[in-house]
Amino acid sequence: MKIVVLVKQVPDSGAERNLRADDNTVDRASANNVINEMDEYAIEEALRLQEAHGGEVTVLTMGPERAAESIRKALSMGPDGAVHVIDDALAGTDALGTSKVLAAAISELAPDLVISGAESTDARGQVMPHMLAERLGFAALTGARKLTVEGSQLTVERQTEEGYEVVTAATPAIVSVWDTINEPRYPSFKGIMAAKKKPVATKSLADLGVAADQVGWAGAATTVLSHSKRPARSAGQKVADSGEGGVALVDYLSSEKFV
Amino acid sequence: MAEVLVVVESSGGTVKKVTLEMLTLARSLGEPAAVVLGAPGTAAPLVDKLGEYGAVKVYAAESTEIDEHLVAPKATALAQLVKAVSPAAVLIGSTQEGKEIAGRLAVKLDNGVLTDVVELAADGTATQVAFAGSTIVKSKVTKGLPLVTVRPNSLTPSPAAASPSMEPVEVALADTDKLAVVTKRVAEAKGARPELTEASIVVSGGRGVASAENFKIIEELADLLGAAVGASRAATDSGFYPHAFQVGQTGKTVSPQLYIAVGISGAIQHRAGMQTSKTIVAVNKDTEAPIFELADFGVVGDLNQVVPQASEEIRKRR
Ligand SMILES: Cc1cc2nc3c(=O)[nH]c(=O)nc-3n(C[C@H](O)[C@H](O)[C@H](O)COP(=O)(O)OP(=O)(O)OC[C@H]3O[C@@H](n4cnc5c(N)ncnc54)[C@H](O)[C@@H]3O)c2cc1C
Ligand SMILES: Nc1ncnc2c1ncn2[C@@H]1O[C@H](COP(=O)(O)O)[C@@H](O)[C@H]1O
Secondary structure (H helix, E strand, O other): OEEEEEOOEEEOOOOOOOEOOOOOOEOOOOOOEEEOHHHHHHHHHHHHHHHHHOOEEEEEEEOOOOHHHHHHHHHHHOOOEEEEEOOHHHOOOOHHHHHHHHHHHHHHHOOOEEEEEOOOOOOOOOOHHHHHHHHHOOEEEEEEEEEEEEOOEEEEEEEOOOEEEEEEEEOOEEEEEOOOOOOOOOOOHHHHHHHOOOOEEEEOHHHHOOOHHHOHHHHOOEEEEEEEEOOOOOOOEEEEOOOOHHHHHHHHHHHOOOO | OOEEEEEOOEEOOEEOHHHHHHHHHHHOOOEEEEEEEEOOOOOHHHHHHHHHOOOOEEEEEEOHHHHHEOOHHHHHHHHHHHHHHOOOEEEEEOOHHHHHHHHHHHHHHOOOOEEEEEEEOOOOOEEEEEOOOOEEEEEEEOOOOOEEEEOOOOOOOOOOOOOOEEEEOOOOOOHHHHOOEEEEEEEOOOOOOOOOOOOOEEEEEOHHHOOOHHHHHHHHHHHHHOOEEEEOHHHHHOOOOOHHHEEOOOOEOOOOOEEEEEOOOOOHHHHOOOOOOOEEEEEEOOOOOHHHHOOOEEEEOOHHHHHHHHHHHHHHHO
């Protein structure tokens, strides 16, 4: 089975994140840039499928120069190689444009299965897997907490508000995963060394046959007009419990009309 | 006045609160028209409620195929409707499926899409809250119509009676809409408590609750307040509470009137899911816990003392 894993580099969600003052894009220069957390689960799932069924796992990233670090990190977990889509004309690309580029790159790789994270921690869009399925004509089995593969038949347990759904499809398909699906492995020392020698193909827009005016600032279908920091919440009243803390809590709730 | 399409979310014949919020929002933008996408018979029981909140029309795109296949048929039905009625805007709930429908629709219409919108002005300017609630972004769709997903609990729904007409919509599905087959839907026990993302009060427990059994003190307080129960990731990872109730960056985003965090330290990823709550109350034995930095009211103490006492006190005052 030929598997492509989508990996996005994002600013670490555990630290302060900012948008840039000049062009309203994510400030990546000042951030600690890491692999989008859900994508680590996607990589793990791909590797487990490869261990069970054989085949090949390719990481696909669209992102600037510095995304190369995250690609190496992803490869150190075990995938065979990567494709890095990188082009100056990509600056300012929105979700719709990103889906054009990734769809073109996926078409070229012609996988049986694409695995992605369910959402990215910076955009929290949850839109990419279905955008790609729409463009590629693939089945989309999204929000998976469990994936089983039998031949070309896929079955997913999809997390929902109410519980879960069982959804099936045949390959070619895209599956997006939540963190409930597995426990990602840590790269071994051997894995880290091996990753340095794994092939990473860089692709430009021209290589993929995507016109530059379809993406980037020129092609964006949305624009950020302005941004501001939400005023930080300030600490209110704090009481130490000396036997009556629960009563004090109810006094407060009652003063605020909650009880 | 141009129509504003509101994609209805419902469960078991009941309209979800986010839909009423979107109808309220839609009234400030144009004439709200509700769109029901589902199995035959889904729309009829919803019409009255949709009318109460101002829907002047209810488009009913109903077929077993829509129900039996994941997401894609809904986007196709919606795209056909958008082309037919040229609405002023399309509002969809910012839920997993809502965002997925929006993503597909954006591709079909070659239209920009904005997710997690909390406000939408008549000129199409959207307000989004980003980065764990720390950043406010003003944005706009520049290609096509305003296609946005609206975050639950961003505004208070207000009724405005209308008597909607029901308009059936014929849907022509493509083969690619029927690739993913839903073979089973399983509702996992949630009991009588309100839906986490819709609740006006949420009581959440963290690692400090220390065990699954001990979550009963969280549930007890929640039930006295008519609240939903939430949990931190440390609590769900430790198996104290089911994952579906996780609040935070990798869980649900909640924005209730009141959020009570019990035995939760207040890590940035947890805040991401609750920071926009109106009032925040914390119970934690560590006076330095970061959760107190954003709590309107905090009790420094052992949750095993404070919470049962609070429940007892509420009972007494009834
Ligand atoms: C990429 C990523 C995504 C994440 N997503 C999420 C997410 O969606 N949601 C989420 O919640 N976390 C998330 N986390 C985890 C987050 O960083 C924290 O680890 C987690 O929120 C901690 O949960 P906690 O506050 O319950 O536990 P802890 O940080 O261990 O805090 C427990 C608190 O309980 C208090 N306590 C202990 N015993 C008592 C007692 N008897 N009485 C009173 N207080 C007591 C302690 O003082 C402490 O403050 C994520 C992390 C990463 C890296
Ligand atoms: N630029 C990108 N490069 C590679 N994968 C991406 C990119 N953007 C999004 N993805 C994938 O799509 C998933 C969902 O992203 P989003 O729709 O932004 O929440 C992520 O978890 C990634 O797996």
